[in-house]
Each structure stands twice: as C-alpha cells, then as structure tokens.
Amino acid sequence: MRASTLSAALVLAASSAHALNITITQKGVPFVSSPTNPPPFAASQCDKIVEKFNTLGRSTVWNLVQKTPFQGELGEPEGMVRIGEDRYFVSAGEYTSKTVSYNGTIINGTDRTAGSGFAHLVVFDNKGGRIADATLTAPGDLEYHNGGIDYDGEYIWATLAQYRPNTTAHFVRINPRTLEPTTFLRAADHHGGVVHDTKTDRLYTLNWGARNASTWQLNSKMFTQPPTGFTKPLNVVRNPSYYADYQDCKFLGHPKAYNGRGMMICSGVTTNIFNSTIGGIALVDEETMVPVAEVPITMKSDLGTLVTMNPFDVDVVNDRLRVYFLPDQHNSTLYVYEALPNSPYEY
Ligand SMILES: *[C@@H]1O[C@H](CO)[C@@H](O)[C@H](O)[C@H]1NC(C)=O
Ligand SMILES: *[C@@H]1O[C@H](CO)[C@@H](O)[C@H](O)[C@H]1NC(C)=O
Ligand SMILES: *[C@@H]1O[C@H](CO)[C@@H](O)[C@H](O)[C@H]1NC(C)=O
Ligand SMILES: *[C@@H]1O[C@H](CO)[C@@H](O)[C@H](O)[C@H]1NC(C)=O
Ligand SMILES: *[C@@H]1O[C@H](CO)[C@@H](O)[C@H](O)[C@H]1NC(C)=O
Ligand SMILES: *[C@@H]1O[C@H](CO)[C@@H](O)[C@H](O)[C@H]1NC(C)=O
Ligand SMILES: *[C@@H]1O[C@H](CO)[C@@H](O)[C@H](O)[C@H]1NC(C)=O
Numbered sequence: 001m002r003a004s005t006l007s008a009a010l011v012l013a014a015s016s017a018h019a020l021n022i023t024i025t026q027k028g029v030p031f032v033s034s035p036t037n038p039p040p041f042a043a044s045q046c047d048k049i050v051e052k053f054n055t056l057g058r059s060t061v062w063n064l065v066q067k068t069p070f071q072g073e074l075g076e077p078e079g080m081v082r083i084g085e086d087r088y089f090v091s092a093g094e095y096t097s098k099t100v101s102y103n104g105t106i107i108n109g110t111d112r113t114a115g116s117g118f119a120h121l122v123v124f125d126n127k128g129g130r131i132a133d134a135t136l137t138a139p140g141d142l143e144y145h146n147g148g149i150d151y152d153g154e155y156i157w158a159t160l161a162q163y164r165p166n167t168t169a170h171f172v173r174i175n176p177r178t179l180e181p182t183t184f185l186r187a188a189d190h191h192g193g194v195v196h197d198t199k200t201d202r203l204y205t206l207n208w209g210a211r212n213a214s215t216w217q218l219n220s221k222m223f224t225q226p227p228t229g230f231t232k233p234l235n236v237v238r239n240p241s242y243y244a245d246y247q248d249c250k251f252l253g254h255p256k257a258y259n260g261r262g263m264m265i266c267s268g269v270t271t272n273i274f275n276s277t278i279g280g281i282a283l284v285d286e287e288t289m290v291p292v293a294e295v296p297i298t299m300k301s302d303l304g305t306l307v308t309m310n311p312f313d314v315d316v317v318n319d320r321l322r323v324y325f326l327p328d329q330h331n332s333t334l335y336v337y338e339a340l341p342n343s344p345y346e347y
Helices: 002-020 043-053
Strands: 022-024 062-069 076-082 087-097 116-125 130-135 156-161 169-175 180-187 192-197 202-206 212-217 235-238 245-253 263-273 276-285 291-296 312-317 320-325 333-339
Touching: 043 245, 043 263, 043 276, 043 312, 043 320, 076 192, 076 245, 076 312, 116 156, 156 192, 202 245, 245 276, 245 312, 263 312
Parallel strands: 192 245
Antiparallel strands: 022 130, 062 333, 076 087, 087 116, 116 130, 156 169, 169 180, 192 202, 202 212, 212 235, 245 263, 263 276, 276 291, 312 320, 320 333
C-alpha cells in the first residue's frame, strides 16, 4: 500500500515537473524551507500594519535596511511574495517579441498586437541566490503576462493575461512547494494584481492600468476540473483613484480600524504624468477600490527606477513597518526600507 501510494505520487510529481518546465538552480534546496507553510506576512499582521501605515506621511524617513541583488536575468518582475524569512517568490514576464500599437485603431476591442513571451515564477533565497525558475506557460500561449501575486498561507494566486488591454486571462493558484499551477478560471478581460480574501474566499483583480477592479467568488468545484468558458465576475467597480496605478497588492484582512471592511495594501506608479513618474503605497478597500490611506514614495533604485514600479511586499519588524521592492527589469535588486517614526510636526 505504502509503496504503491509513493510510486503514484512520484509519477504525478514527475509528470507535473515535466509539464511545468522548471529550471532548478540550487539542487535539493526546498522552495519553501519550513515543514509547514508559514503564514503570509501581510495578513498575519493586519491591525499592526494598518496602525503603522496611519502614522506615515510625506516626510516619513524611509531607511534602507537591505539591498540584495537577485541572481540572473529576471525579465520584467511583476509581483512578489515572501514565504518565510528566507524565500522570495517573484512573478515575472519574459518577452520574446514586442506588442505593436495599432496606431489608434481598435481591433477586437484592443489597441495592439499580442506580442509573445512566457510567464515565470522564480524563487530566490534570502541572499538573492536563484533556487528555481518555473515557466508557467507554453510556447505560443497568448496569455503570457503574469501580474501581481498574493500568498494566503497555502497557495500563491496569480493571473496570466494577454499583454494588452481588454483581452483575456486565466487565473492560477500555485503550490509554493512544487510550483505547480492549477488553472481554475478564465476571464474575458486583462487581469492582474490579484489578492485572496481568505475570510470571504473571494479574489479581487485589477484590469489594464488598474482602472477597474473585479470581485470573484471562489468555490471548491472550480479546482476539480479546468474551466470551460469565461466566468463572470461577481462585481466590477471603477477605480476612483488616478494617483498610483496599483501593480502589486497583498490581502491584509478586515482591520478593526476600518470596521471590519476587507482591505488590501497596494503599491504602484503612474507614468507620464507631467512627463514624470510618481508612485506610492495605499491601503485600499477591496470592494470599492477607495484608498483609505495613501502615501507617496519617492525613492529610486540605483538604476533610476522608482521603487514602486514593480513587486512589493510588507512586514512589521522590530515594531517598524517594512516595505520590500524589486523595481528594475532584467538585473533586479531587492530594496528593503523601514519607516522611521515621524516627528508629530512633520507632514
Ligand atoms: C504603428 O506605427 C508604427 C510607427 O510608424 C509602426 O512601426 C507600426 O508597425 C504600426 N503598427 C501597425 C500594427 O501597423
Ligand atoms: C480578431 O478576432 C477574429 C475572430 O476571433 C480573428 O479571426 C482575427 O484574427 C482577430 N484580429 C486580429 C487582428 O487579431
Ligand atoms: C472590449 O472589447 C470588446 C470586444 O471584444 C468590446 O465590445 C468592448 O467595447 C471593449 N471594451 C472596452 C472598455 O474597450
Ligand atoms: C520552457 O520555457 C522556456 C522559456 O523559459 C522556453 O523557451 C521553452 O520553449 C520551454 N520548453 C517547453 C518544453 O515548453
Ligand atoms: C470598467 O467597468 C465598467 C462597468 O463594468 C465598464 O463600463 C467600463 O468599460 C470598464 N472600463 C475599463 C477601462 O475597463
Ligand atoms: C512634456 O514634454 C513635452 C515634450 O518635451 C512637452 O511638449 C510638454 O509640454 C511637456 N508637458 C508637461 C506637462 O510638462
Ligand atoms: C546584467 O548584469 C550582467 C553582469 O553584470 C551584465 O553583463 C548584463 O549586461 C546586465 N544586463 C542588463 C540587461 O542590464
């Protein structure tokens, strides 16, 4: 009994690894280092993060506490989750041919050609060493753009979309121990920036430019067989904020300070505003997309990229709010800042 169960498990593991197209850089090193999956940093410290966030302002001093180059070519990093103190999971896009503008014409609802590429999920250790790189899409797949990601203590949630507005996407949840994705939903729009509200078992996603947010009700049946048609979102709301187009969000919880409303914490940028780029982080009501608190972030990477350009995660360490950014494409460096306590007279 034991032996046959084991060999069946091995066959399964082998076939998914084959289908998965994983490149292992550190042999024998587990993707998650602890025997059980650790809780997500954001959601396990919800009330504390909300309390700290509401002391931030424009004059907050962000102290750089860690700068770690991540090994290897990363393409365009899009989202990031820390799983335990010693692992970073990064969603990234490898673009093999560019999308080309239709020059003002709308064809099939969109404004550019499909381009081509691959969606990746890359695992790094806490020294920036690459552990593994899973390619989540097959050659020729149109939905190769992997957006912002979330981790709920069990799975990583991701959206793989066409790299152009108003198109299509499929949603996956990924076992962080195997990097095996399960497709459970198809959607008739571009989606990214997913978060999983574990209390309501709903997902929230953002479309192109984070202009609209969609709500999706999960149910266990979705995970038993691949989706056939498109699923309709439970609800779609227009994002009322035009300051920072959120790129990567984490589910926070239902904080007491906001009467138990579901909240996420998001990071993003707006490019080409007065010929420059601005960015920031925000606490956002997941149902309405209303930012209930927001602060601008002005730090740039050594290569000149605003740090909120791409992936983001959050933590509280030694009673200080910590933010994690991975802004640059290709050769990416992790920047970790902690917020120093404000003087009460600074704004
Ligand atoms: C749009 O214009 C650019 C610049 O003239 C050109 O390179 C591109 O091929 C055009 N797009 C299409 C789909 O023809
Ligand atoms: C538009 O959609 C139709 C029907 O799916 C397809 O045949 C056509 O190739 C598409 N056009 C472009 C430019 O992608
Ligand atoms: C999206 O594309 C569909 C056709 O695929 C079109 O009917 C719809 O108007 C488009 N929506 C927007 C917001 O452009
Ligand atoms: C594996 O992924 C790489 C891109 O990372 C791609 O070039 C290659 O064709 C993929 N192999 C298979 C068998 O899908
Ligand atoms: C946002 O959603 C509304 C309502 O569904 C829709 O009318 C609008 O076209 C959407 N806008 C974008 C940019 O997707
Ligand atoms: C942005 O730059 C362009 C080209 O240099 C210039 O024509 C335009 O006035 C600038 N816009 C603003 C708001 O500064
Ligand atoms: C990345 O770093 C390597 C080694 O320093 C360098 O050879 C390469 O040109 C860099 N790539 C990019 C895209 O900056």
